[in-house]
Amino acid sequence: MAETLMFNALREAIDEEMARDETVFVLGEDVGHYGGSYKVTKDLYQKYGELRVLDTPIAENSFTGMAVGAAMTGLRPIIEGMNMGFLLLAFNQIANNAGMLRYTSGGNFKIPMVIRGPGGVGRQLGAEHSQRLEAYFQAVPGLKIVACSTAYNAKGLLKSAIRDDNPVLFFEHVLLYNLKEDLPNHEYLVPLDKAEVVRPGKDVTILTYSRMRHHVMQAVKGLVAKGIDPEVIDLISLKPLDFATIGASIQKTHRVIIVEECMKTGGIGAEIIASINDQYFDELDAPVVRLSSQDIPTPYNGKLESLTIVQPKQIETAVEHMVALRV
Amino acid sequence: MVQERTLPQFQAPAAQISAEEGLMLYEDMVLGRFFEDKCAEMYYRGKMFGFVHLYNGQEAVSTGVIKALRHDDYVCSTYRDHVHALSAGVPAQNVMAELFGKETGCSRGRGGSMHLFSSEHNLLGGFAFIGEGIPVALGAAFQSRYRRDALGQADADQVTACFFGDGTTNNGQFFECLNMAALWNLPILFVVENNKWAIGMAHERATSQPEIYRKASVFGMPGVEVDGMDVLAVRTAAQTAIARARAGEGPTLIECLTYRFRGHSLADPDELRSKVEKETWLARDPIKRFEVYLLENNLVDEDTLRGIRDRVQTLIDDALTFAEESPEPSPDDLYKYIFAES
Structure with missing residues (x-):
């Protein structure tokens, strides 16, 4: 057992899955050199290179759509929303493309991608940075929506989300990143569909x-x-x-x-x-x-x-x- | 009417194509034209539904670009996607069946006219909202580079051709994706089909710089202006851009000056475009023009061309029969394809 902070538990999940499957990559704003706004991807670009931990320009709809295209052609992208609220700018790409494309294409393509990042109400961050998009997105067919709440389930759920062949919206909470918990030393997964x-x-x-x-x-x-x-x-x-x-x-x-x-x-x-x-x-x-x-x-x-x-x-x-x- | 842009000159005889190549290009353009004519007929006869956007007049672009690609390259289209799908090799019968909403359609009757997909032919869609296909195409191009440079797969040199219209070039996704494509040196062709009209919005009324190919320069990307009614001009520009992309030298923006001979969709009363403008462009019909080229250069004779037209017409008629006789999706499968089973 090792005492682990939640943001490090998430980092371990990404690190383990990137080591396990070379088609897994991370993209988003400041995920590379900066290490992510909550340090979930800290130093991963040094281990995996700049293409697998891709710092994007601030263009949420376009880099989200790009991830959809990469997923359609066989990669497994993990998008980090610097703040999940910013993904309102990518609503079309998440709803029309990530969510509906598999159905609309009659099963021609699958979209294995994870869209993760901090959501929820923080401490005096103001309205735009205090969104709870899970409610906005729940009507979109084809999306799975998951919310983690402890260091243990954060790690196991994120690993499962990365392995899932469908688009998963993965909500972390901005005030929970520093939760501590003893995590098993062995690998474990937590199923996405179980309360x-x-x-x-x-x-x-x-x-x-x-x-x-x-x-x-x-x-x-x-x-x-x-x-x-x-x-x-x-x-x-x-x-x-x-x-x-x-x-x-x-x-x-x-x-x-x-x-x-x-x-x-x-x-x-x-x-x-x-x-x-x-x-x-x-x-x-x-x-x-x-x-x-x-x-x-x-x-x-x-x-x-x-x-x-x-x-x-x-x-x-x-x-x-x-x-x-x-x- | 705004002054027509002067079409760039292209020395067709210098293209030096073989008879076989010429016939392949001719057949693909005829296939596109006859297919769309049949769609119009079926729509007006109440056999086809929804919004149907036809490609008549723009065939030289689809044929010129896609027939210069390899089979493992990627194609990404818009709501005006029937002919791109055909050029990419999706059988006419499966496109027609999709328009009839049948289970044998390329999207199994779930997509319709604006959402044609074929993973087998690397057709990424069929995107109905303006600009949303551009990032998806960018993702396919990124994937090629990722396989080559992050995974060390030396044979990952696939190129992606992304089609969109003049109206889309005023949308943010166009600029965002040009930036990222140039920034990361991605193997992609941005092919603008500038047919002068975004439904009823004249291109000159929507943009401060009507010469779209010039917009590439601010991203340090080659921008090429091409006579989009000349299949050899389009093909030559595409071949250059594809070679660049495949060699790892990055993206190219190709602006094809073209025209749609029908309204925006079959529901469009088409009241704004002037008769003079339409006649000017009809006189540049890319198929008739290429026929003249093939005959004048003694590459083929009229009988051969007629034979191709007859063969394509038979193919379309067979596709129609196939579509009409195919089964509809089963109601039991209403929820099928929502999620992929891992």
């Missing part, structure tokens, strides 16, 4: 992902002290959703709270609720509750920013209310 039961419990199911997992676990401490036994599930795969795991939990607890960092309107939680209503309505003892970010551009002011995203205390209160059936 993680973080804490088994019987009273209520809490569905969450990315940084909100850690807010939830803070709230759980208080809840357990009050004799409440919640089950916490980290969704991991935001598309497709792992309804085998989610459904099994609902059949056990009959109560669901969703805690997400994306905005409420058209968010990941909205989709989950619709699917729960389709498949598990009869299992529910209470309406599903979702705690989401406010439907506003993330404000710069620190107090307003903290009011924008869900805080552990709110989660605790919402769970207590639900368990007392005061929802």
Whole structure:
């Protein structure tokens, strides 16, 4: 076991996969000489050369499209979004080309590519650098969407994403890069399509992902002290959703709270609720509750920013209310 | 009407092609023309749907460039892609079947007119939005260089030909990709089919510098202006650019001055282009012009050309029968091809 910071866990994943498969390469803004804005690709260009760790001009739509073309012709590109928000500029290439091209071409081409980088609300970074694009992209057919949350799952998931033959949007969280964890010395993979039961419990199911997992676990401490036994599930795969795991939990607890960092309107939680209503309505003892970010551009002011995203205390209160059936 | 640009002079006799080469080029252009004429007929008869953009008049560009490529080179096209697909070797019957939405189509009926693909023929698409194909083509060219220089595969010398129109050259992706192609010395041809009109927007009304080939110079890239109605002029320019690219000397921008003989799509009332302009360009029909060249230089006789036209017409008729008789995709396969199975 070796204590590893999350950004280094991601770096190890890329390094191992580049060593294993010479068609894997990284491209993006400042991924080479600079080592990536969060040092995920630090010094890799010295090991693999400048073509395999390619510093691109600031042209998100064009270098994303270029990665699609490289993937269609047999390479396995990893795009780093310096900030995932910048990839709004590449929306067309991600949606029309990465996401839909395999289908539109009738299976002529596959697009094995990973688009990864820091997303989420940081500390007073302002609206444009505080995006949660997973909600914007979830309607695009053909994309897989994954959010990592610990050093362990970050490494294993990224390795799986690189080996997947489909385009994977891989969300890291800007505030989690310095999480520490002992990682196995041996190679391991984490499957892209499985949710993680973080804490088994019987009273209520809490569905969450990315940084909100850690807010939830803070709230759980208080809840357990009050004799409440919640089950916490980290969704991991935001598309497709792992309804085998989610459904099994609902059949056990009959109560669901969703805690997400994306905005409420058209968010990941909205989709989950619709699917729960389709498949598990009869299992529910209470309406599903979702705690989401406010439907506003993330404000710069620190107090307003903290009011924008869900805080552990709110989660605790919402769970207590639900368990007392005061929802 | 804006003053027509003077077409660059090209000394065709100096091209010195063989009869066999001439017939190959002629047949490919005739194939493109007859195929599109059949599409128009089928569209107006209600057998073909959606937006259908025909290539009539521009055949010298597709034939001139693609027939100078090797079979393992790459072709990337736009929504006006039928004839590029045919030149790249996709059988006419599979293109026609795609337009009929059939399972035997080159995109298995999922793509349609604007989304023709064939991995077997290295046809990268069929891209319907303006400019989005250019980065994809750039990626194929990058892949060739990556295999050669990062993986040490000495035989990785494939070239990519990327086609787009005059309207696209005002889009950021055009400039971004010219920059990256020159920066990384990628083996790619940027082939502009300047047919003077982006639907109803005259080229001169959309750009501050109508001479597109000049835009290459700021990237330190050769830019060539070619008479796009002369297949030998296009072929000669393409051969030079392909040789450069294959030798690792980087990209070339080729501006082909051409004209579409039909509207933007079959749904376009085509009310803005003047009669004088259309007649000026119709008189430059690249197929008729090449016929005259072949006959005047005693490379072939009229009977041979007629034989080719008859053979192509039969091929098109057979393609139509194939398309009409082919099955539609099964409803059971509605979700097939969303994801690749690893």
